[in-house]
Amino acid sequence: MNGLLTLRGMTTGQLESLLDLGQRYRRMIRAGSQLPQTLHGRTITTAFFEPSTRTRLSFEKAAAALGAVVMSFTPETSSTSKGETFRDTVLTLTAMGTDVLVLRHSLADAADLAARWSRVPVVNAGTGRREHPTQTLIDALTLREHFGGLHGLRMGIVGDIANSRVARSHLAALPTLGIELTLVGPPTLLPTANPWGVRISAELDDELGDLDVIYLLRIQKERGAGSGLPSGAAYARHYGMNEERLSMLKPNSVIMHPGPMNRGVELDDSAADGERSLVLQQVANGVPMRMAVLESAIGEES
Amino acid sequence: MIVIENGRVLRANGVEEATVTVEGDTVTAVGSAPGRNGARVIDARGAWIGPGFVDLHVHFREPGQTWKEDLESGARSAAAGGFTAVLTMPNTDPPVDDGPSARRAIGAARAIGAARVEVAGALTRDRAGVEMADFDSMYDAGVRVFTDDGDSVPDAGLLRRIMTYLAGLPGAVVAEHAEDVRLTEGGQLHEGSMSALHGLVGLPGAGEDVIVARDLALARATGARLHIQHVSTGASVDLIRHARATGVAVTAEVTPHHLALDDTALADLDPNLKMYPPLRAGSDRKAVVSALREGVIDAVATDHAPHASAEKDVPFEQAPRGVIGLETAAAIACAALGADQATFFDRMSLAPARLGGIDRHGVLVEPGSPANLVLFDPGHRWAPKVFASKSVNSPFLGKGLVGKVLATIYEGQISYEGEL
Numbered sequence: 001m002n003g004l005l006t007l008r009g010m011t012t013g014q015l016e017s018l019l020d021l022g023q024r025y026r027r028m029i030r031a032g033s034q035l036p037q038t039l040h041g042r043t044i045t046t047a048f049f050e051p052s053t054r055t056r057l058s059f060e061k062a063a064a065a066l067g068a069v070v071m072s073f074t075p076e077t078s079s080t081s082k083g084e085t086f087r088d089t090v091l092t093l094t095a096m097g098t099d100v101l102v103l104r105h106s107l108a109d110a111a112d113l114a115a116r117w118s119r120v121p122v123v124n125a126g127t128g129r130r131e132h133p134t135q136t137l138i139d140a141l142t143l144r145e146h147f148g149g150l151h152g153l154r155m156g157i158v159g160d161i162a163n164s165r166v167a168r169s170h171l172a173a174l175p176t177l178g179i180e181l182t183l184v185g186p187p188t189l190l191p192t193a194n195p196w197g198v199r200i201s202a203e204l205d206d207e208l209g210d211l212d213v214i215y216l217l218r219i220q221k222e223r224g225a226g227s228g229l230p231s232g233a234a235y236a237r238h239y240g241m242n243e244e245r246l247s248m249l250k251p252n253s254v255i256m257h258p259g260p261m262n263r264g265v266e267l268d269d270s271a272a273d274g275e276r277s278l279v280l281q282q283v284a285n286g287v288p289m290r291m292a293v294l295e296s297a298i299g300e301e302s
Numbered sequence: 303m304i305v306i307e308n309g310r311v312l313r314a315n316g317v318e319e320a321t322v323t324v325e326g327d328t329v330t331a332v333g334s335a336p337g338r339n340g341a342r343v344i345d346a347r348g349a350w351i352g353p354g355f356v357d358l359h360v361h362f363r364e365p366g367q368t369w370k371e372d373l374e375s376g377a378r379s380a381a382a383g384g385f386t387a388v389l390t391m392p393n394t395d396p397p398v399d400d401g402p403s404a405r406r407a408i409g410a411a412r413a414i415g416a417a418r419v420e421v422a423g424a425l426t427r428d429r430a431g432v433e434m435a436d437f438d439s440m441y442d443a444g445v446r447v448f449t450d451d452g453d454s455v456p457d458a459g460l461l462r463r464i465m466t467y468l469a470g471l472p473g474a475v476v477a478e479h480a481e482d483v484r485l486t487e488g489g490q491l492h493e494g495s496m497s498a499l500h501g502l503v504g505l506p507g508a509g510e511d512v513i514v515a516r517d518l519a520l521a522r523a524t525g526a527r528l529h530i531q532h533v534s535t536g537a538s539v540d541l542i543r544h545a546r547a548t549g550v551a552v553t554a555e556v557t558p559h560h561l562a563l564d565d566t567a568l569a570d571l572d573p574n575l576k577m578y579p580p581l582r583a584g585s586d587r588k589a590v591v592s593a594l595r596e597g598v599i600d601a602v603a604t605d606h607a608p609h610a611s612a613e614k615d616v617p618f619e620q621a622p623r624g625v626i627g628l629e630t631a632a633a634i635a636c637a638a639l640g641a642d643q644a645t646f647f648d649r650m651s652l653a654p655a656r657l658g659g660i661d662r663h664g665v666l667v668e669p670g671s672p673a674n675l676v677l678f679d680p681g682h683r684w685a686p687k688v689f690a691s692k693s694v695n696s697p698f699l700g701k702g703l704v705g706k707v708l709a710t711i712y713e714g715q716i717s718y719e720g721e722l
Contacts, residue, residue, distance in 0.1 A: 129501025
């Protein structure tokens with residue numbers, strides 16, 4: 001049982017080889033090459049207990065591209081709304097014959113438990129505020145492509161860190177790949193402790209000149225982040241990526257965002273659509289990186 | 303007749319190697335045995351003999367949730383842990399909050415043979431935190447400790463009236479679970495490095511401290527006898543220390559799990575490590591251990607909170623709060639205190655019996671003392687695998703422990719017998 005539950009504890013070599021495979025698929029897709037049907041005859045089930053159409057579609061496209069059969073489970077149209085427990089849903093889905101379960105859930109340990117209960121490889125498609133391994137891999141792939149390497153890059157993650165699973169996945173893996181991280185945001189949206197020992201700052205303008213990557217996060221009002229801020233306008237004033245702040249960046253620095261973007265809050269159009277933006281490359285790398293993850297999840301099994 | 307040989311006996315003048323003779327419900331001799339014809343002779347092999355342990359904080363789930371525990375299984379679990387008396391919390395379903403419910407609970411408790419089961423009553427009607435509970439009729443039924451355990455009394459004005467009222471009933475104790483729910487809403491584990499790593503909402507230490515500070519101020523103003531339940535933070539310890547030094551009638555308890563563990567144990571989010579108050583930072587753990595040694599925290603109390611296995615085999619955020627503790631408490635407390643028999647028995651028996659007003663328990667072993675005794679071997683290595691409790695939600699299941707109860711004697715009868 002392998003799958004991909006977390007990036008915590010993975011070595012540089014393990015991360016790099018996943019990125020290599022992702023890069024290979026990225027090139028093949030770009031070149032229009034015939035893709036190997038390595039998942040032919042296999043069934044991938046996506047179970048998204050939290051809404052995220054784009055991540056789900058990206059996984060489903062990745063699975064189909066490698067020849068897998070895709071089953072898709074969404075709780076609002078299923079027995080979860082009739083009171084079935086998470087455990088029973090997982091066991092039911094996997095008993096139908098699933099080779100890999102791709103799971104999105106609002107609870108931090110949902111993927112770990114699904115793997116333990118079902119004994120099927122589970123790929124974590126985002127759990128709680130803790131894990132979003134494929135987003136981190138996608139972003140690392142994007143940066144590797146853009147800069148030619150990752151070692152020594154300085155990334156500032158800006159915004160609602162406390163509520164961000166992307167930030168925690170980045171913290172779990174990007175330092176292993178040689179990226180130096182700084183967390184930037186208002187104190188109410190920063191983690192309450194710093195077990196990662198990374199640099200933390202409340203003053204974005206003091207950091208901008210040192211960063212190679214400005215990684216912007218959305219204010220997650222649905223997780224209560226709004227109550228930690230006086231107003232959205234105040235946030236935009238202090239942390240919003242606008243033309244003035246773009247001018248403070250080093251010449252080669254880039255802007256990234258995992259989406260969905262709130263234009264006018266964490267960034268304005270000049271940052272989202274400007275030449276520094278890697279946002280569309282991030283999206284384009286989603287499918288090939290997830291192809292690599294699915295193939296590894298199953299490949300190690302057989 | 304029971305004759306216990308070769309034990310180290312905790313007597314009024316200190317520890318002495320002696321033979322203890324029990325006849326009926328009384329210790330009849332300490333020193334040489336007057337006779338042993340037909341007696342059950344137990345070789346204590348150097349183990350400690352002292353008054354049976356007293357636990358001021360257990361949840362036996364009867365009535366309402368007897369699949370988790372009931373009075374009978376709870377009392378057997380107590381006996382297996384060396385306890386001869388326990389105080390049940392009133393958050394049963396229905397709760398103990400008036401005369402009829404108190405009389406019913408006490409009647410059911412009196413029928414239990416393995417341990418003395420005393421009953422605490424609620425501070426507010428239906429534990430809802432809105433109006434005073436029916437104190438006089440509970441008091442007349444025999445209740446002395448009042449608590450809304452599981453919740454603090456949320457309204458300081460109401461708590462002040464409660465304290466003023468209970469200060470007028472001799473021996474009545476206001477026991478508080480210290481948690482400001484405005485600060486702990488959604489919290490899953492201690493707010494600190496571990497909550498940051500998991501991205502889970504933390505329960506800040508301040509959520510406990512602000513209630514302790516409030517309650518101490520109100521106890522000072524009203525003269526009520528205040529007992530702070532399951533103290534877990536260094537800041538709360540400091541508040542209690544200062545209040546005691548300046549004349550507030552306050553006592554405190556700490557759980558075995560807060561003595562033994564801190565939040566670094568939660569790397570894998572084991573639901574058997576989820577409870578309130580949560581496992582705190584290492585510095586908090588050290589502070590409660592020192593406070594127990596010092597006597598600023600008076601007693602060890604388990605907060606024995608059984609939950610069925612299926613209820614705990616769920617995502618951490620969905621798991622109910624609470625762990626069992628009766629059968630592992632003595633080993634943990636002994637390790638935390640260091641090998642000093644007199645202090646150990648004070649915190650495990652004498653002090654809690656005194657605080658809870660539980661007679662016949664917590665009495666030093668002398669001729670004429672009640673035969674509520676425990677044999678505890680402080681050097682015995684073991685790992686708990688099964689429990690007398692109906693539930694197994696222990697943080698120490700399968701873990702190596704040092705110190706084990708060999709036998710428990712309740713009112714002259716052997717209520718638990720391990721490897722003798």
